[in-house]
Amino acid sequence: MNEPHSGPTGTTRRNFLRTTGLATAGAATASLMVRRPAVAAEPKRGGTLVHLIQPEVPTLATYMSTSSPVSQAGTRAYAGLLEYDFDLNPKPSLAESWKVSDDGLTVTFKLRKDVVFHDGKPFTSADVQFGVMEVLKGVHPRGPGSFREVTRVETPDAHTAVFRLGNPAPYMLMALSSYESPIVPKHLFQGSDLRNSKHANEPVGAGPYKFVEWKRGQYIRFDRFDKYFKKGQPYLDRIVQRSIADSATRTAVLERGEAHLTGFGGVPYSDAKALGKLPHLTVTTKGYEMFSTLTWLEFNTRKPPFDNKKVRQAIAYAMDRQWIIDNIWFGFGKVATGPINSNLKQFYTADVRNYQVPDGLELANRLLDEAGHKRNGSGVRFELVHDLTPYGEEWQRFGEYVKQRLDQLGIKVTLRYEDVATWLRRVYTDLDFQMTSNWLHGFADPVIGVHRNYHSSFIKKGTVFVNGTGWSSPRTDQLMDKAAVEPDATKRAALYKELQKLLVEEAPIAWILENKFPTVYNNKFADVIAGPLGILETLDQVRLA
Amino acid sequence: MRDFGRRFARNRGAVIGLVILGAVLGLGLAAPVVFPGDPFQMAGKPFERPLGAFALGTDMMGRDVLAGLAHGARTSLLIGLVATVIAVVIATVLGGCAGYYGGRIDDVLMRFTEFFQTIPSFLFAIVLVAILSPRIENIIFAIAAVSWPPITRLVRGEFMAMRNREFVQACVVLGMRDRAIIFTEILPNALSPILVTGSLMVATAILIESALAFLGLGDPNVMSWGFMIGSGRTFLRTAWWLCAIPGLAILLTVLAINLVGEGLNDALNPRLKHL
Structure with a gap:
């Protein structure tokens, strides 16, 4: 063109x-x-x-809100310890260099000596200590997760910060950007109420x-x-x-x-x-690249018909992902193969069951037959209510597509459209749904963005954007637990590759596309x-x- | 009856309106035969221009616009008629009672009606549909709920005027029961203005439904003209027909209903009878 x-x-x-x-x-x-x-x-x-x-x-308080408009506006004022390249490798920023000990329990940052805050006061290791222990672990939405293993931050001198960890936390190094972990000046925040600081909306950073x-x-x-x-x-x-x-x-x-x-x-x-x-x-x-967003169909695996793996797989096979990307997202996406976005190159594998195949509908029909859902006189296998994500037009089009596509499988779909609050309550509190569309960021490390959708500890009634499918297995839980504390990058990647294989096979979610905004x-x-x-x-x- | 037909036919506009309305009705009735199956089904390539593979083109999902138009006609007419019938029944009962009995009953019923009249009707409809969730029965309910107050006041006025007429008083003297007087004596005489207003109400109901669907508050399982316009408006600059065709359909249908209403008025108005 x-x-x-x-x-x-x-x-x-x-x-x-x-x-x-x-x-x-x-x-x-x-x-x-x-x-x-x-x-x-x-x-x-x-x-x-x-x-x-x-x-x-x-x-403008990016240290206590991660919502998109807040971050887009407030991040101008702040610097972070690290930056990242497009392949998500860390680069120096406020920290000139960093070193992870062999046991993974100590991370030492050497800080730049020429940094001042907007008010002219110098930036030191005390700001890092205060920022991580009080601000990010205290009031940041994701900070308590990213820094959960940090027991204390030592400051041997003004330009060295030593993080002591309870367990290895390889994902922590991915959460140190100015967006994810802004460093605020200790002298302006210490002793004040962080949530009501006047510097929330008059940011002072480096x-x-x-x-x-x-x-x-x-x-x-x-x-x-x-x-x-x-x-x-x-x-x-x-x-x-x-x-x-x-x-x-x-x-x-x-x-x-x-x-x-x-x-x-x-x-x-x-x-x-x-x-x-x-x-x-x-x-x-x-x-x-650092958001690793995925759009998918999510099944309530607690109840029939989606307690049956074959039915979930059938629906995953029935979706023509490329058609959806081209016609509903106008090309702004890439076919998704599983729970980890292909941006995360070191963890991602395409070596999983492939649901994007030309004869997807035939395979789906066969699986439904095997699952015991025979067509009745008028060709209908079963009826289904599909909840639309109430976020705008493309979600409605997506729902209409799903309905038409499943109609070809003999599944009669009724679409339900509710406001955001009702939809969230239905999916995450009342668990009163069969299938819904959804989209979530996977972020820079699976511990931060992926575990929450598949680990049984994230089956939390009332908490939104966690494991809404209710799916869990001892093996996948174990893989995630191990991977979270594995300091060796290769071993970690291997754990995640096995996890992807298992999850894709079980299909608690039918992954559709990797969003490209x-x-x-x-x-x-x-x-x-x-x-x-x-x-x-x-x-x-x-x-x- | 022949008289009625003659007087109706004298209004040229009304006849044209009737023809258009008949065509829309025919389209709606023929829809399941001519376009069997779901109008949401993806029939061809997206964004086919009209007069190509499909008479009126396809939309962004490759759905046949003509099939949508036909099935949308069913929806629009169905919602318009059912909502109006409900509104008219409510209005006749409330307005009839208020006008016939007067006094405190009138006061109570009219204050109640005015309460609803003070709420901007379209906003009220949005709120109702948003709370009840957008399903076709809720949409009909919401439209009926915002449509009855003006008819109620009209019916009340008619009943009040009729209440003291001699033929009604004669019935009272004869010992007829209130209900019989209301339904067999007064109502038939008050019917023509109700019919005329009701026919116009159908047009309003179609517009409300379209506006709701345009805002994304239509039933996602039911094809309607408002839905077609709402989903097509993003592509106004690249695919004009997605909005223009259903827009034209709404325009023509509403115009036709108004013309027919006018004709009914001419035909039913006793003061024009000698013409």
């Missing part, structure tokens, strides 16, 4: 589809290009980037942009922090964040260049596809997406093209 547009300086281009392995691109995905900057001599300075954040930002003002309902403004520890960075003068409720207006504003950046569903998939064809905009799906940005700017967290990076590398 259309060629990637060339940049004004004759940039090298590369086809993003190829690099992320987005198979059978087809018409829908050809416009997902990412442009690489030329190896320029001196980056341009200055410029104001207008970032559209959807939905409205409720607070990040590249310092907070200037927040006009509620209008904009949030961050300006360049001149004493940022990366010399010469950031390049932009200012980042302005706005929220616009109507999606059509957001699309129009981007099209006209009044705003320059949006991601995470900021524009509908169908619009993103169209915007990608405009010469002054780039649409990319890079920058979500579109980020739209104006070509006035370069280097916009530079890491696996995309627009949730600090954006200290963004510059005028």
Whole structure:
């Protein structure tokens, strides 16, 4: 289809589809290009980037909220101990170097000596100790999980922080980005009520942009922090964040260049596809590698008919994932094969039962016959209520697809659409559902994002986005328990590969696609997406093209 | 009766309306025969243009737009008629009692009616459907629930005017029971304005249903015109027919019902009888 547009300086281009392995691109995905900057001599300075954040930002306290708008807005102000490359390997940031002891029980960070907070006070190991032990373990939603093995943080000198762990915690090193674990200044927070600190909405950090003002309902403004520890960075003068409720207006504003950046569903998939064809905009799906999002169908394995593995497998076989990606998600996805996203290269394996086969419907029919669900006089095997995820149009289309597809198997599906609160209660509290669509982030390590969906300890009535299928087995529990504390990377990977095989065979969930969210940005700017967290990076590398 | 037909036919618009309405009704009745099976089934490639492989094209999921239109006609007419019948029955009972008995009963019933009239009707319908969950019976209930108050007031007015007429007083003197007077004497005489208002109410009901479906509050298992427009609006710039075709269907149907209502008014209005 259309060629990637060339940049004004004759940039090298590369086809993003190829690099992320987005198979059978087809018409829908050809416009997902990412442009690489030329190896320029001196980056341009200055410029104001207008970032559209959807939905409205409720607070800037990224140390106690991980919701998407909060992180998109507040992360500008904070730095983290580490950064990550696109393959999710850690890179230095506030920590110059780090070392994990052989037994995995001690992690030592050497900190940079030239870092100051926005108020001019230096950053030291005391801030790390306070940040991890009090803030992240205290009020952060995922911190207690990421740092659960941390018993104490020692500070032998001002620029060394030693984490002492109860058990090895290999996943902890994946949770140290500025987004996941922002480091706040101890001197401003100590002794105050963290949840009601005035610095929640007037953030002070060591990040590249310092907070200037927040006009509620209008904009949030961050300006360049001149004493940022990366010399010469950031390049932009200012980042302005706005929220616009109507999606059509957001699309129009981007099209006209009044705003320059949006991601995470900021524009509908169908619009993103169209915007990608405009010469002054780039649409990319890079920058979500650390979220490892999956969309799936989830079965209530406690009750018939889905207490039978064959019925679950039949439904998994019946789904044409590529059709769903091309027609419902407009190409913004990749066929999912199992519980671990293929972004997590060291853990992922495709060597599992393959449900995406051309004769899926036949196999499904055979499995249903074997399961004892014979067709009655009018060709119906059984009836089923399918709950739609109440998050928007593509979910409704997905439900309609499921209904039509299962109709071909002789399963008569009724669709049920409820508001978010009712749906969550039905699935996670009342457990009163048969099958529902769902999507969850897997994050950078299976311990953080995957275990919660399959481990029996996460069958928690009333807690949302955990093991809603009610599925568990001693063997898979054991594999996850072992993998969580295994310091050896190869052995760990082997454990997860076995886990994937078992789970895919049992199919408590029919995994459909790995979501690829579109980020739209104006070509006035370069280097916009530079890491696996995309627009949730600090954006200290963004510059005028 | 022939008189009625003659007077109705004198209104050209009403005849045209009747023809359109008949066509829509025919389309709806023929739907299960001409387009058997589920109108949600994916019949072809997505985004086929009209007058190609499919007469009216296909939508983003490859569903036949014409099949959707036909099945949608059933839904729209069914919801319109049933909701209106319910609303008219409620209105006749409440308005009839209020108008006939007057006094304190009238006060109570009218305050009750006014209470409902103060709530913006479409918002009220949204709230009802959102609470009760979007299923076709709930949608019908919600539309009926917001439609009855204006008819109630109309019926009450008719009954109050009729209450003191001599033929009614004669019935009272003869010792007829209230119920018999209301249903056999007054109601037949008050029927024409109720019929005219009711016919217009069908149009309103169709519009409310479409608006609900447009907002995503339609029954996800039932094809309707509002659903077609709502799901197609994202593609307005690339696939105009997804919104234009069902939109036109709504426009024509509502227009036809209004024309027929006008014709009924002409035909039933006693003051126009001598014409």
